[in-house]
Amino acid sequence: MVSFESDYIAGAHPEIIKRLTETNLEYLPGYGTDHYCESAKEKIKKAVGRDDLDVEFLVGGTQTNACIISTMLADYEGVIAAKTGHINAHESGAIEYTGHKVLALPEKEGKINAADLERFLIDFFADSSHEHMVIPGMVYISFPTEYGTLYTKKELEAISKVCREYSLPLFIDGARLGYGLMSKSNDVTIGDIAELSDVFYFGGTKVGALCGEAVVFTKNNRPKHFINSIKKRGALLAKGRLLGVQFDTLFTDDLYFKIGEHGIDMAEKMKEIFRARGYEFFIDSPTNQQFIVLENSRMEKLKEDLAFSFWEKKDETHTVVRFATSWSTTDEDLKALETALDK
Amino acid sequence: MVSFESDYIAGAHPEIIKRLTETNLEYLPGYGTDHYCESAKEKIKKAVGRDDLDVEFLVGGTQTNACIISTMLADYEGVIAAKTGHINAHESGAIEYTGHKVLALPEKEGKINAADLERFLIDFFADSSHEHMVIPGMVYISFPTEYGTLYTKKELEAISKVCREYSLPLFIDGARLGYGLMSKSNDVTIGDIAELSDVFYFGGTKVGALCGEAVVFTKNNRPKHFINSIKKRGALLAKGRLLGVQFDTLFTDDLYFKIGEHGIDMAEKMKEIFRARGYEFFIDSPTNQQFIVLENSRMEKLKEDLAFSFWEKKDETHTVVRFATSWSTTDEDLKALETALDK
Amino acid sequence: MVSFESDYIAGAHPEIIKRLTETNLEYLPGYGTDHYCESAKEKIKKAVGRDDLDVEFLVGGTQTNACIISTMLADYEGVIAAKTGHINAHESGAIEYTGHKVLALPEKEGKINAADLERFLIDFFADSSHEHMVIPGMVYISFPTEYGTLYTKKELEAISKVCREYSLPLFIDGARLGYGLMSKSNDVTIGDIAELSDVFYFGGTKVGALCGEAVVFTKNNRPKHFINSIKKRGALLAKGRLLGVQFDTLFTDDLYFKIGEHGIDMAEKMKEIFRARGYEFFIDSPTNQQFIVLENSRMEKLKEDLAFSFWEKKDETHTVVRFATSWSTTDEDLKALETALDK
């Protein structure tokens, strides 16, 4: 059955599989000290266009979020995030497991805004009892958000400005960064991301890798003894080559960005297919995740031919579902979608 | 340079790379719900020869140890381990990070024994102040141990018996289980492991996989909501297929055991090479890790041609180093070893 | 200066000081095993009117909340609370420090309601991805709430009913329970509290003790090895007698309830003083905490003669402040309040 269930339904981009195969018998030291990791780090720095970066590789998104947040926060601090932020809603309490609170802000289509953030901070520091409260220590946003939406450069700048005023590091979850950067309506460059944030990551898992996220500390601000800290969290991969070879491949000949572009092209075509048939979009997403409102019996019918994700109940008779594209989506998949919709 | 640095210096067994390539474009659901995971679980149950098993896949050894121990211990409990046990010595405090103490027992060549264990438990429960102490809640051993040694069936039975008397689950860290089971001097079967323990794992990372450990709860005793708990620890892999395909391959046509056998055969040949040249063995290891005592200047000389691991300082002029074999060790590697030793 | 800053501005009720003095030189065993603790527990059971209770003493409110919640929740669970609940807003992240998330519900005047709770649970269990979410494992409410308000018996019954349907323990934070029970508008008995909840506590710190909270597990459901768990959290008092003597005194001749009554009587008189002078009440509180809206310059003026607490900014020119009564409030204090207001 054709599937639009997520952007992690296929294995890895064929080029990655090829490189894993070619390098497979090479003897390499473990724990991220091999030359593929080194090479991948250099290529990432080049892609970002800065020298003052520390790059580290981790296996998955939740792990990455927990490792970054818990090593960058002080004991008494919490992390500010949109109520719908992945760390607040869909990580089974991984941040709280590290002993830190997520301070949830209201959001619109998955995005917080600088004014709400500033208001929160002003109110917080006005309160005389903040010795009994969790002190804000970091701001977390996703680009794209969990709803596929994007911050504009102006919005990002405004959020970053508030963060700088309050000396809060800004962390950008880039699990789907490749799709965000290549979106037709995006005006944010990877250079902007690095400039405006203090740490972000290039998501690999959802952008063509078997697994892996490339964390970029943007001001040579990697936490001290970071390897010990990630080992302590069970996050240090013995065969670091698995991450090194993958990211080395993704950052050779702009593959990471090409994958993003393909996913976006497929998403645009998919949107057109739904739009042409009068389907209701729950949200206007400019990236690879599309949220469609389906009448419940229609949804059940479509399930016979298509795989997609439940997102949320809209009302008694309607459901919001997600259709995602990725590097692996083909024109045949889209054709099958049309056929199923027209059946 | 030829390397005997560890058993994770190469990628994956070629059969695994082949299957990852073949299945790469298949669309599969995430988080371990795909049919390869299902198939691998069935094959593992068959290999163990029992029906009452719950099998789960995790990415690495430290992660696996922390997930199992922290989900099986009660709040007020700690885990008993050899002082040299991996969880006590080489995981950067990953168990303590989960809030639990490792209760270290004396060991000999990496092994604890039933009598010491029983004595510890008798003394513990004799102490009137155990409301101020960490209550023993599990016993952790490694098979093979961190020194390459093995428990005999009789030793394992004795430890298991003490555990049962005190209602303590017995957890066997099988990071190198394949090499242990196939050792010439081993008298423990995989059926014994399952019978005598409450949970163990087939290590993949060091036995032919790119990554992955297959946890086996041996009495249908998987902790409730285990997936939530591992997600909470950042240990749930989105593309579970990466683990499913690998273990499905490892447990097809006994590949896992054949890999173990190859590693052991190479280790036996390697031991003979050292023995013939009069090298001192730090310990009599019957598995794939060999510990050799080198005079320091000799060690520096050998480093020019060979990669191996520092283990520990023996005295001012001698060092213990580790030479490991694995599925990837070749006759050419051994030849190069001979050449280097004879230079 | 006369103070209405909180209900913990004075030491202990004189009867408690008297008993601490009288028993001071008696030699007693430590850690809560003395006969005053035993006697206090029996008197508390009698006051509640049930036999199936486990009573334990802890030192302070935040400590109590953290100990109860973290020992009653399973690893993968979180606690539901009002957004304004003490554990969510004013404990510096003490619950998250134990590794558990607070799942915040909307509230009105500090209260959640059964319908919102049920809706939250229905939605939660409808979501197909709850392996990636924190599973609700307990419901926390305060009686009185942080805004001084009370649940009616009917409201409590409805919340308790939802909890039972979903097998969630109901935890009632009774930091100010004495004032709640004795409020003129209260229709909930201590028997109801025990019947409808699974665990609650008689707050001592704010109801006449120097320190101390008496936790009541209402279904003989004290967590196993609870003493070890509280020792592990640094919450076990060596001289348990300090808590035993205090609660023994508070539950002799209904002192706890008389203290509550006095605090309420004083609060009613205080309300009348404000009401007669046309002050605006931020909330209609039937207990010992009163929230008054003050014009900012008026507030600054009053600070010259009175101590009270900042609560929250209302708008640019107005502030909400708290005036609290307690067992220690005197008629002279109220007279001084009148004088200050009329100045």
Place this chain on the structure above:
Amino acid sequence: MVSFESDYIAGAHPEIIKRLTETNLEYLPGYGTDHYCESAKEKIKKAVGRDDLDVEFLVGGTQTNACIISTMLADYEGVIAAKTGHINAHESGAIEYTGHKVLALPEKEGKINAADLERFLIDFFADSSHEHMVIPGMVYISFPTEYGTLYTKKELEAISKVCREYSLPLFIDGARLGYGLMSKSNDVTIGDIAELSDVFYFGGTKVGALCGEAVVFTKNNRPKHFINSIKKRGALLAKGRLLGVQFDTLFTDDLYFKIGEHGIDMAEKMKEIFRARGYEFFIDSPTNQQFIVLENSRMEKLKEDLAFSFWEKKDETHTVVRFATSWSTTDEDLKALETALDK
């Protein structure tokens, strides 16, 4: 029955009870901001004889150890302690609960020595794999130790010197500091303690208070936002006055030291009573805790007239027990001891 069970069997020194009574009705702000806390801090600074101190009050010893250690260690660090150190042996895993490992060193009569410490640190930093190990981040010792023994000034200086060389803060657990300082064989002054350590505490619970420990950061090195951190750990007392008044009293007219002296005088007399009757001392303790070896049937007999503590089993027929004196021990108590021993 006369009791030598511990040094926390009586309430508080009568002078403390008197001051608590006298100040009881005074209205004071909460959470340690009252003038008694301020005054107590000043008096403590004066007693120590330094200006560069930060003083904070906590409720009990385990809580204090956990708060200090977990706020002073970095994420990747553990604390070095004697194997018999309180934090390693008798706090139910409170340090591990904060996510940090206790690195146990061998000890003699409860004491570690500088040479072992230095050896441990040299070996640790020689090991090439310390990214997989817990990095030593602090040294914890007790003065007196859990066996009543004392470090000499020379020993302390040597340990402190090693700590400084490795930039490790030295933390001295002073739960019984008053008895240590006043021991006849002690050559360490309170000035030495402050000079040689980075943080220590004056134990109150075992030296005349109802509860309370006065933490002294000796280089104005109190962790940032310490109040938030202790609130987060459930360790912030609402009525901070309870600690303030007690320590203000203990540090008025040298009461703390007089209490220590009385406990020591009584201990010396008690030792003489045992010595005169030929009892075997398990250890030669110069402070208020004495460890006596009793033949088991003799022990049972003595229990009829005396309360004392089980310490450890010595062999099949003998047990080590503890007899403790304190500020509350009277000549009548010692008379009763003689009578019981001579019965």
